[in-house]
Amino acid sequence: MTLDEQNAIFQRWIRSHLGLMVKVVRSFADGAADQDDLLQDILVNLWSSIHNFRGAAKETTWIYRVSIQTAMVWRRGERRREKHRSSYVQEVLARQRLGTNSDGDDRELIEQLYAAIRQLPKVDASIALLHLEGLAYREISEALGLSENYVGVKLSRIRSWLIEQLGGSSN
Amino acid sequence: MTIEQGEPMSFDDLKSKWLAHDHGIPLDINAELLLREVRRNHRALELQLWQRDFGEVVAAALITAVFATLAVSLHEWSLLLCAAGSLVVGCFFVVDRWRQRLRRSSFGDSLISTIEASLLEVEHQIWLLRNILWWYLLPLVPGIVTFLATTSWQASGEGLAQQVIIVVVGFICAAAFWSVYRINQREVKVTLEPRRIELEELRSRLDSSDRCS
Numbered sequence: 001m002t003l004d005e006q007n008a009i010f011q012r013w014i015r016s017h018l019g020l021m022v023k024v025v026r027s028f029a030d031g032a033a034d035q036d037d038l039l040q041d042i043l044v045n046l047w048s049s050i051h052n053f054r055g056a057a058k059e060t061t062w063i064y065r066v067s068i069q070t071a072m073v074w075r076r077g078e079r080r081r082e083k084h085r086s087s088y089v090q091e092v093l094a095r096q097r098l099g100t101n102s103d104g105d106d107r108e109l110i111e112q113l114y115a116a117i118r119q120l121p122k123v124d125a126s127i128a129l130l131h132l133e134g135l136a137y138r139e140i141s142e143a144l145g146l147s148e149n150y151v152g153v154k155l156s157r158i159r160s161w162l163i164e165q166l167g168g169s170s171n
Numbered sequence: 172m173t174i175e176q177g178e179p180m181s182f183d184d185l186k187s188k189w190l191a192h193d194h195g196i197p198l199d200i201n202a203e204l205l206l207r208e209v210r211r212n213h214r215a216l217e218l219q220l221w222q223r224d225f226g227e228v229v230a231a232a233l234i235t236a237v238f239a240t241l242a243v244s245l246h247e248w249s250l251l252l253c254a255a256g257s258l259v260v261g262c263f264f265v266v267d268r269w270r271q272r273l274r275r276s277s278f279g280d281s282l283i284s285t286i287e288a289s290l291l292e293v294e295h296q297i298w299l300l301r302n303i304l305w306w307y308l309l310p311l312v313p314g315i316v317t318f319l320a321t322t323s324w325q326a327s328g329e330g331l332a333q334q335v336i337i338v339v340v341g342f343i344c345a346a347a348f349w350s351v352y353r354i355n356q357r358e359v360k361v362t363l364e365p366r367r368i369e370l371e372e373l374r375s376r377l378d379s380s381d382r383c384s
Binding site for chain 2: 010097162
């Protein structure tokens with residue numbers, strides 16, 4: 001793969017799927033500095049991983065996989081690239097924090113949901129996020145390298161726990 | 172329907188709201204600018220790693236050269252032992268870094284292989300710092316001890332002041348070695364051990380997923 005091809009794929013993924021990465025970031029990191037740090041790591045790893053992308057998995061599955069893998073081994077408060085931060089990534093996250101068109105109630109609910117996901121163990125948080133994103137059990141197991149059976153068992157507990165945290169019913 | 176309004180909410184309602192929510196993602200992303208910054212970041216990180224390794228090797232090579240030059244120019248052959256010690260440390264460092272680079276996992280592999288690669292890296296760092304006495308400090312000791320003993324023996328007829336200076340230098344070296352050792356053991360305890368435990372927990376969760384299947 002040439003550098004131009006790698007760059008073109010990265011730009012296409014950014015235009016179409018940046019939202020996926022931001023959702024992963026918000027599900028694993030709290031606070032502007034940590035979110036910025038994690039998104040910077042995800043973007044660099046995603047760019048580097050393009051060489052390994054063979055098209056066997058769907059693009060979105062690949063992006064989720066790389067983003068979640070990065071989030072799993074990322075460590076809160078570890079500032080490795082203080083001097084090499086991308087100011088544009090900071091700007092994107094700042095705009096994301098300000099800009100939501102949904103009404104206030106939904107926004108509050110989603111914020112509480114993100115906070116609840118962040119309390120889960122990392123593997124469970126990944127399963128919860130991918131399930132909320134509408135991925136089927138098979139796709140979740142493919143993205144995370146877990147068995148479908150395990151995903152199913154875990155999900156029933158995670159769903160109940162999340163709904164309990166938000167004060168609803170788990171049906 | 173919100174959580175405050177009392178009506179029970181199902182998970183499917185929650186999922187619908189999640190999917191309908193825009194999450195505030197900006198639509199007008201400048202992908203070209205982002206790419207430029209990400210590539211700059213990537214290069215900076217690679218350069219940072221390379222500079223760190225290169226710096227360590229250059230430092231070891233310089234110390235070796237300085238000791239060797241001093242040994243030859245001052246006819247103080249005990250300094251050759253210090254040069255050899257520095258060379259041993261430098262060579263160990265180069266071989267270790269080279270072996271670690273070969274073991275790196277790339278993102279996009281399976282989740283468990285990424286976590287195992289991170290765990291191996293942390294375990295290796297712990298091993299390095301726990302054993303810093305053997306591979307970093309001890310190779311330098313014979314040279315320093317021999318140099319101080321030789322100097323002390325040569326200065327035996329020159330009065331007490333010379334001997335005191337040599338003893339003070341010996342204590343300063345010992346204190347420096349002790350500090351290096353303690354700082355590294357503290358790093359293991361405060362930073363690396365919690366990290367290892369965290370990664371082991373993650374791995375055991377994934378292992379239990381395999382058993383579950």
